[in-house]
Amino acid sequence: MPPAGHEKVGIALATLANVPLHAARVQPENGDCGWYIYGGEYSTDTDFYQPLCAAHLSEYCDKIVPYxxxxxxxxxxLAPNYEDVWFDEELLISEARDA
Incomplete structure (x- = not known):
């Protein structure tokens, strides 16, 4: 289920240099593909994530593209010499936007 190039991802651009890199996919809605990506620690700030077309994701965060x-x-x-990928049922709850 790769996102279409026009679909939006939520990405915390200012955090991408931080480790580890986190990505979580919730149910897509309203033109977004469901992916939320950030580096380091999560924040509840309302401007933590910025919308980005999936087609441009490789320019900002190419490490996540294979997933x-x-x-x-x-x-x-993802972290240096570390990769973990797992299913998290909680992400399927529509309110789980604090990925």
């Missing part, structure tokens, strides 16, 4: 085909409910955690 974009995962369906809703999956999480990815």
């Amino acid at each position: 974009l085909g995962l369906p809703p409910g999956w999480r990815v955690l």
Whole structure:
């Protein structure tokens, strides 16, 4: 289920240099593909995520591109010499936007 190039991802651009890199896919809605991506620590700030067309994701966060085909409910955690990918049922709850 890779996102279409025009679909939006939620990405915390200012955090991408931080480790580890987190990505989680919730149910897509309203033109977004369901992916939320950030580096380091999560924040509840309302402006934490910015919308980005999936077609441009490789320019900002190419490390996550190989995982974009995962369906809703999956999480990815990447750090130097570390990779973890797992299913998280909680992401399928529509209110789970604090990925």
